[in-house]
Amino acid sequence: MNKPLDIDKVQASGQVTDASLRNEPLPPPLPPTPLLERCHNIADLREAAKKRLPRCVFEFFDRGSEDEFSLRGNREAFQKLKLRNKVMVDVSKRDPSTMLFGKPLSFPLVIAPTGVAGVCWYNGEVELARAAAKAGVPFTLATPSVTSIEQIAAVEGGRKFFQLYMWRERELSHALVKRARDAGFEALMLTADTAVPPIREYNRRNGFSMPFVPNFTALLDMSLHPSWLASVMGRYYMNGGLPQLAHFPKDKAGSGGVAQPQKSVVPNFRGDNLTWDDIRRLRDIWKGPLLLKGVHLAEDAARAVQEGCDGIIISNHGGRNLDTAVASLDVLPEITAEVGGKTTIIVDSGVRRGGDIVKALALGANVVLSGRPTLYGTSVAGEAGAAHALRILKNEFETVMGFTGCQKVGDIGEKTIWREK
Ligand SMILES: Cc1cc2nc3c(=O)[nH]c(=O)nc-3n(C[C@H](O)[C@H](O)[C@H](O)COP(=O)(O)O)c2cc1C
Numbered sequence: 001m002n003k004p005l006d007i008d009k010v011q012a013s014g015q016v017t018d019a020s021l022r023n024e025p026l027p028p029p030l031p032p033t034p035l036l037e038r039c040h041n042i043a044d045l046r047e048a049a050k051k052r053l054p055r056c057v058f059e060f061f062d063r064g065s066e067d068e069f070s071l072r073g074n075r076e077a078f079q080k081l082k083l084r085n086k087v088m089v090d091v092s093k094r095d096p097s098t099m100l101f102g103k104p105l106s107f108p109l110v111i112a113p114t115g116v117a118g119v120c121w122y123n124g125e126v127e128l129a130r131a132a133a134k135a136g137v138p139f140t141l142a143t144p145s146v147t148s149i150e151q152i153a154a155v156e157g158g159r160k161f162f163q164l165y166m167w168r169e170r171e172l173s174h175a176l177v178k179r180a181r182d183a184g185f186e187a188l189m190l191t192a193d194t195a196v197p198p199i200r201e202y203n204r205r206n207g208f209s210m211p212f213v214p215n216f217t218a219l220l221d222m223s224l225h226p227s228w229l230a231s232v233m234g235r236y237y238m239n240g241g242l243p244q245l246a247h248f249p250k251d252k253a254g255s256g257g258v259a260q261p262q263k264s265v266v267p268n269f270r271g272d273n274l275t276w277d278d279i280r281r282l283r284d285i286w287k288g289p290l291l292l293k294g295v296h297l298a299e300d301a302a303r304a305v306q307e308g309c310d311g312i313i314i315s316n317h318g319g320r321n322l323d324t325a326v327a328s329l330d331v332l333p334e335i336t337a338e339v340g341g342k343t344t345i346i347v348d349s350g351v352r353r354g355g356d357i358v359k360a361l362a363l364g365a366n367v368v369l370s371g372r373p374t375l376y377g378t379s380v381a382g383e384a385g386a387a388h389a390l391r392i393l394k395n396e397f398e399t400v401m402g403f404t405g406c407q408k409v410g411d412i413g414e415k416t417i418w419r420e421k
Contacts, residue, residue: 026157029134029387036381036388041396042352042373045389049120049379052228054221056206056214057119061375064319065198070327071319074350077327081359082418086405094401096394097136098409100344100367101187101289101310103159106136107394108357108409112318112348112371113163113189115144116210118243120379122235123147126155128378131386133158135394140189140369143176144210146243153183161187163293165194166274170281176247177285188286189313190279193294195272198321212242279307291346294321296331298338311344311366318349318371329360336364354396358404362416 064071207215377389
C-alpha cells in the first residue's frame with residue numbers, strides 16, 4: 001500500500017508534489033478506457049456496472065425503496081417536461097460554467113453523497129473525489145462512507161462538501177462536523193429526510209450488510225464476480241481489512257447493517273429527533289455554507305432560510321427512502337416561488353441526462369446533485385469511469401444549451417421549457 005504523503009517533509013525537501021500547493025492546475029481528467037469508450041450514455045454505464053458488480057452491491061446502489069414508485073417517478077417527471085428550441089442565436093461559444101457559493105463550477109452539478117461508495121471500487125470514494133476535482137465539480141462525502149474525512153481532505157485540489165446524518169448522540173455528530181471543518185471541507189449538507197430507516201427488502205434477500213457479514217446468497221453472488229472480488233475486496237483485505245464505516249465509533253459499528261430495513265445503518269445511531277434547534281446549534285460550529293437536504297415543502301424551505309441555511313436541496317433521496325414521495329422536479333416551481341433569489345436551490349433524484357440539468361435550472365434550481373451516474377462510472381473503471389460519467393453529462397448539457405439557444409447558464413429559464421397547463 002502507498003504510504004501517505006507527509007506534506008511537511010516533502011515541502012521541506014523542496015519537492016512539493018501537490019499541484020494545488022504549488023498553485024498549479026490539476027491534470028486533466030483521466031481518458032476513457034476501451035470499455036468506457038463503448039459506454040455512450042449513463043444507461044450504458046449502468047449496464048456495464050450491473051455486469052461487473054455482484055448483484056447485492058449493484059442493487060444496493062441502483063434500486064429504491066418498497067415498490068419503487070418514487071424511483072420510476074423521478075424519471076417520469078423529467079420525461080414529462082419538454083424543451084423548446086430557440087433559434088437564430090449564436091451558440092458557437094457556449095459557456096456551461098456557473099458559480100456556487102462564490103466559486104466556479106465547470107457545469108452546474110455537484111456529486112451527491114452516496115454512502116458506502118467505496119465498495120464499488122477499491123478506494124472508490126477517493127477515486128470519485130479525484131474525478132470530481134479534475135472535472136471542476138464539488139464532491140460530497142457521506143457520513144456512512146468507508147473513507148474518512150481526512151483521507152478525502154488529502155485528495156489533491158477540488159471542492160469538498162460533507163454530508164451529515166445527525167444522530168441522537170449529538171456530541172458524536174458534532175465531532176464529525178468539527179473534523180470536516182478542521183480538514184478544510186467547504187460546505188455542510190444536513191440530510192433531514194431520513195428520520196427513520198427506509199424499507200429496502202432486496203438488501204435483506206441479497207444478504208447485503210455493512211459491515212460485511214455476507215450470507216450464503218451473497219457469498220455465492222460475490223464468487224460469481226471474481227474480478228470485483230479480487231480487485232475490490234481482495235485489495236481491501238490485503239491492505240488492512242474489509243471496508244468499514246469510517247465515521248462510526250468502532251465499538252458500535254459492528255452491530256448493524258444496511259440490509260436490515262427496520263434498523264438504521266447502525267441500530268444505536270438514530271436520527272429521528274432532528275429539529276430546527278439543531279440548525280441553530282450547527283450554525284455555531286459551522287461557519288461555511290450550510291445546506292438542508294430532503295426538502296419538499298415550500299414552508300420548510302422558507303423556514304430553512306429563516307434559520308440561517310445557505311441553501312436547500314429538494315430531494316427524495318433518489319427514490320430510496322419514502323416510497324411514492326413526490327418527484328423533486330414537481331415541487332420545484334412552488335419552492336422557487338417561495339425562496340427563489342433568497343437562497344441557493346439544489347435539486348436531485350433522477351438526473352440521467354444533461355438535458356435534465358437544463359430542465360431543473362429552467363424551473364429555478366441553481367445546480368443539481370447527481371448520485372448514481374458517477375457511481376455507475378466508478379463501478380466500471382474507478383476514477384476514469386467517474387470522469388467519463390461527468391464528461392457525458394457535461395457534453396449533453398452543452399448540447400441542450402445549443403439547441404435551446406443558451407450561450408450561458410443564466411440564459412436558461414422559463415422560456416427554455418414547456419409544461420402541460
Ligand atoms: C448508493 C447510494 C447511497 C446514498 N447514500 C446517501 C447518504 O449516505 N446520505 C445522503 O444524504 N444521501 C444518500 N444518497 C442519496 C443521494 O445523495 C442523492 O439524493 C440521490 O442519489 C439522488 O438521486 P440519483 O441517484 O437519481 O441522482 C445515496 C444514494 C445512493 C444511490
